[in-house]
Amino acid sequence: MAAAKGPLEFLCSAVAAFKDGKLTCWTASQETHLLRKQLAVLLAMPEADVRCVHVDSSGCHGRNGHEDAAADAALLAAAVGRPLRVQ
Numbered sequence: 763m764a765a766a767k768g769p770l771e772f773l774c775s776a777v778a779a780f781k782d783g784k785l786t787c788w789t790a791s792q793e794t795h796l797l798r799k800q801l802a803v804l805l806a807m808p809e810a811d812v813r814c815v816h817v818d819s820s821g822c823h824g825r826n827g828h829e830d831a832a833a834d835a836a837l838l839a840a841a842v843g844r845p846l847r848v849q
């Protein structure tokens with residue numbers, strides 16, 4: 763029997779919302795402290811105005827795309843002016 767090792771849930775998803783000029787991003791990233799810095803640089807915002815909230819998901823070995831989905835969600839939410847989910 764052959765089996766592929768892989769997750770059973772969506773790994774690459776995130777929600778981003780701006781309120782009063784501050785960003786909140788919900789993500790399964792295992793390194794929200796680094797993601798916060800990355801999003802601040804990407805959006806040219808003070809790091810103090812970026813909040814990353816960890817949402818439980820499966821673990822991984824290495825990068826699994828959470829940071830990319832969070833960046834996409836943040837950029838798109840900024841562009842459309844409302845909360846946005848990327849999956």
